[in-house]
Amino acid sequence: MQAIFKREFLSYFRTPVGYVAMAIFTFISGFIFYSQFATGYVSMSVEIIMLRSLFIIIVPIITMGMFAEDRKRGTEILYYTNPIELFSVVTGKFLAAMALYLVMFINVFIHMIVVAACGGTVDAGVIGSVLVFFFMAALFISIGLLASVLTDSQIISAIVSFLFILVIQLLTVIGNYCGTAVSTIMSYMDIASDTRNAVRNAIAGAISWFDPFAKTELFSNGLFSVSALVFCLSFALFFLYLSFRILEKKRWSQK
Amino acid sequence: MSENVKKPAKNVSKNNAVNNQGNKQHRNERAHQLKVYAVGSVLILLAIILLANILLDKLLGRTLTFDYSVERSNVISNTSAQFLDSLPDGTNIRIVGLFERPESFYESKYQYIIPILDDYVKKSKGKVTVEYIDMQKNPNIIQQLDPTGSYDLAKLSGWYVISYNGKLDVIDPVTCYTIDTDYLDETDRFVATGINTEYKFTNSMMSLVRGFTNKAYFVTGLKENGSTEIKNLMNGMGIDTQDLDVTVGFKIPEDCNLLILNGINNDITETMYVEIKTYVERGGKAIISVDYSPENVNEAYPNLNHLLNEMNINVEHCMVTENDPAYQLNSQINDSQADIAEKFTDFATVKRLHITLARPLSFTAAANSNYTTEAVLTSSKSATKSVADENERAKQISSDPGVVNIAMHSYHNNDMHGEIYVFSTVNFTSDDYFSHFTLNDKNADFIKSCIRSMLPTSAQYNIDIPVKRLDGNRLSTDKATTTVATSVMIVFMIVLPVVLSSMAVIVYNKRKNL
Numbered sequence: 001m002q003a004i005f006k007r008e009f010l011s012y013f014r015t016p017v018g019y020v021a022m023a024i025f026t027f028i029s030g031f032i033f034y035s036q037f038a039t040g041y042v043s044m045s046v047e048i049i050m051l052r053s054l055f056i057i058i059v060p061i062i063t064m065g066m067f068a069e070d071r072k073r074g075t076e077i078l079y080y081t082n083p084i085e086l087f088s089v090v091t092g093k094f095l096a097a098m099a100l101y102l103v104m105f106i107n108v109f110i111h112m113i114v115v116a117a118c119g120g121t122v123d124a125g126v127i128g129s130v131l132v133f134f135f136m137a138a139l140f141i142s143i144g145l146l147a148s149v150l151t152d153s154q155i156i157s158a159i160v161s162f163l164f165i166l167v168i169q170l171l172t173v174i175g176n177y178c179g180t181a182v183s184t185i186m187s188y189m190d191i192a193s194d195t196r197n198a199v200r201n202a203i204a205g206a207i208s209w210f211d212p213f214a215k216t217e218l219f220s221n222g223l224f225s226v227s228a229l230v231f232c233l234s235f236a237l238f239f240l241y242l243s244f245r246i247l248e249k250k251r252w253s254q255k
Numbered sequence: 256m257s258e259n260v261k262k263p264a265k266n267v268s269k270n271n272a273v274n275n276q277g278n279k280q281h282r283n284e285r286a287h288q289l290k291v292y293a294v295g296s297v298l299i300l301l302a303i304i305l306l307a308n309i310l311l312d313k314l315l316g317r318t319l320t321f322d323y324s325v326e327r328s329n330v331i332s333n334t335s336a337q338f339l340d341s342l343p344d345g346t347n348i349r350i351v352g353l354f355e356r357p358e359s360f361y362e363s364k365y366q367y368i369i370p371i372l373d374d375y376v377k378k379s380k381g382k383v384t385v386e387y388i389d390m391q392k393n394p395n396i397i398q399q400l401d402p403t404g405s406y407d408l409a410k411l412s413g414w415y416v417i418s419y420n421g422k423l424d425v426i427d428p429v430t431c432y433t434i435d436t437d438y439l440d441e442t443d444r445f446v447a448t449g450i451n452t453e454y455k456f457t458n459s460m461m462s463l464v465r466g467f468t469n470k471a472y473f474v475t476g477l478k479e480n481g482s483t484e485i486k487n488l489m490n491g492m493g494i495d496t497q498d499l500d501v502t503v504g505f506k507i508p509e510d511c512n513l514l515i516l517n518g519i520n521n522d523i524t525e526t527m528y529v530e531i532k533t534y535v536e537r538g539g540k541a542i543i544s545v546d547y548s549p550e551n552v553n554e555a556y557p558n559l560n561h562l563l564n565e566m567n568i569n570v571e572h573c574m575v576t577e578n579d580p581a582y583q584l585n586s587q588i589n590d591s592q593a594d595i596a597e598k599f600t601d602f603a604t605v606k607r608l609h610i611t612l613a614r615p616l617s618f619t620a621a622a623n624s625n626y627t628t629e630a631v632l633t634s635s636k637s638a639t640k641s642v643a644d645e646n647e648r649a650k651q652i653s654s655d656p657g658v659v660n661i662a663m664h665s666y667h668n669n670d671m672h673g674e675i676y677v678f679s680t681v682n683f684t685s686d687d688y689f690s691h692f693t694l695n696d697k698n699a700d701f702i703k704s705c706i707r708s709m710l711p712t713s714a715q716y717n718i719d720i721p722v723k724r725l726d727g728n729r730l731s732t733d734k735a736t737t738t739v740a741t742s743v744m745i746v747f748m749i750v751l752p753v754v755l756s757s758m759a760v761i762v763y764n765k766r767k768n769l
């Protein structure tokens with residue numbers, strides 16, 4: 001796993017991918033930081049929470065080539081023919097992407113130092129936001145990794161992970177729409193309004209329960225919820241396992 | 256012979272075919288087993304994760320949520336918890352949010368309200384319930400909460416209603432925050448400096464359960480200062496508050512226990528002079544605050560002085576200039592500290608209080624023996640007086656250095672005990688001041704003591720719920736200068752992204768031919 005991690009992490013800096021992702025992240029985080037700084041009020045929690053919406057751009061960029069690139073070069077066969085655990089391969093690549101995120105995040109740490117030097121606050125809310133940022137990064141990277149395993153094309157992989165993350169970002173809205181749609185259909189069936197409302201709320205609640213953004217938004221207030229972190233981590237683990245299973249299937253179905 | 260040779264070969268190939276078929280079948284079976292195992296293990300893992308998350312969220316979600324914020328902004332304080340404990344079993348305080356509980360309320364006005372209300376429910380042992388009901392979808396809730404229609408709840412969508420034994424109180428979520436009014440004036444942006452949520456809700460519950468003991472009227476229509484914060488403070492003391500608009504005629508209601516003129520920028524009318532004079536003579540209590548700010552530098556307050564002269568107080572038409580550096584704040588002559596007069600030292604835990612843009616108050620030359628008048632706050636011995644010139648700069652007027660009164664107290668010597676506090680700065684009453692320093696400030700403690708001295712309130716109201724400060728995000732103006740902001744923009748938005756993009760181009764060019 002160590003060898004995979006090292007190779008994969010360094011590959012980000014042997015290709016333009018790592019630099020492009022870092023340039024985008026640096027510019028946008030810098031823009032958010034400056035927008036606040038110019039007003040004399042800086043909330044690092046707000047900056048970090050806003051940066052979560054960048055997952056939709058950054059994650060597809062850094063994960064699209066994880067397995068698709070190996071397949072293109074023909075080096076994928078090495079994973080199946082060498083006596084290595086495929087889960088180590090998946091984990092190594094996942095940790096490499098997380099490490100790249102950490103490198104990108106140095107930028108935000110510098111912002112924190114600037115804020116502290118200018119008399120601002122870096123409190124528990126900020127630490128909570130950082131924690132959530134990385135737990136959510138883990139979740140989304142595992143999704144991007146799965147997209148990369150599913151397809152041979154980097155472009156398709158990027159589009160799949162982009163769509164997946166987009167849907168997750170909109171889960172609360174989708175939940176409300178679905179609830180309203182079902183409620184409207186029920187109204188044509190002359191179902192009592194109390195029942196309709198209950199069903200609408202249940203559907204909206206059930207769908208939005210999966211929204212990691214809503215679950216973790218209060219971390220920036222300094223409110224730490226263990227269940228939200230467990231949610232992110234457990235689903236990241238699930239997607240990693242799913243990726244591993246798909247690779248394993250390819251190994252035993254080789255003809 | 257050839258037939259003999261051929262026969263075994265035929266058998267071998269037949270055997271191979273059978274073996275191949277067997278191997279293929281074996282492989283298929285193995286593949287099927289692996290597929291079942293793979294799909295099964297994924298489904299089982301998914302089921303375990305879902306179940307574990309649902310159980311964790313529903314059963315332990317709230318227990319495993321910890322407030323690590325510096326001010327513990329998301330939970331109620333021990334003071335509120337003790338108040339809830341003091342309520343008898345069976346008490347049912349119903350809090351209804353007149354909107355649907357949003358799934359996501361970060362960066363909304365409910366950000367520091369919903370978690371705190373959840374904590375009330377958690378710590379009240381069933382005495383407090385919180386519901387969120389959208390009036391559009393359940394219009395019956397209006398009739399249910401307010402059968403008499405006295406609160407016009409239909410117009411209060413998005414507000415909270417607190418109901419106890421048929422008594423109601425309503426809270427606008429916006430009032431749960433202290434807003435930096437200076438910053439709002441400069442930039443038209445809202446920045447919250449403090450959270451009043453717990454202050455508002457606990458005091459509201461207390462008022463409903465125990466009832467208001469007094470009523471204060473705030474005079475409006477004289478271009479006065481905002482009074483939201485001082486009203487919050489009074490509500491917390493069990494004093495009901497209401498506005499008294501002078502533009503529609505001025506008559507002090509019978510139930511007025513305290514009359515407040517908060518930072519008036521226009522003079523009072525003749526009618527008001529007569530009304531207030533009579534009111535105080537009959538035992539009424541009043542607090543009057545004025546200052547010397549750009550809004551009123553041309554106002555000499557002749558009618559107000561006419562009234563106050565009856566009580567041996569005169570408001571001068573100039574500004575206190577504090578020349579003693581030990582009293583000055585930020586080296587400002589008009590932003591300083593004032594000494595608390597000896598008789599009033601029990602009113603605060605400090606010896607000096609913060610004053611800004613104060614007018615000098617003096618004793619009138621001919622004293623009215625019906626009133627006893629005393630100084631409450633005084634400047635240093637080095638204070639002088641100045642007026643603003645046409646460029647709004649302080650211009651010293653001929654005055655010898657000496658002690659200047661900033662606040663005075665006067666009471667009628669008859670049996671009715673009418674009394675009045677006059678502050679020549681609005682730092683004890685205005686939203687401008689408390690929006691910066693919140694109700695945790697020492698000036699708030701002092702004005703509370705003044706009010707308590709006039710309206711003895713029951714001990715049951717003597718609980719102090721601190722306002723939770725939120726202005727830690729403000730940068731130091733000395734350090735976060737425009738030059739630093741420009742440097743931040745250049746480094747983080749131009750230099751670093753350009754360097755990284757250049758690196759990407761270099762790496763791409765080096766590797767494109769590999």
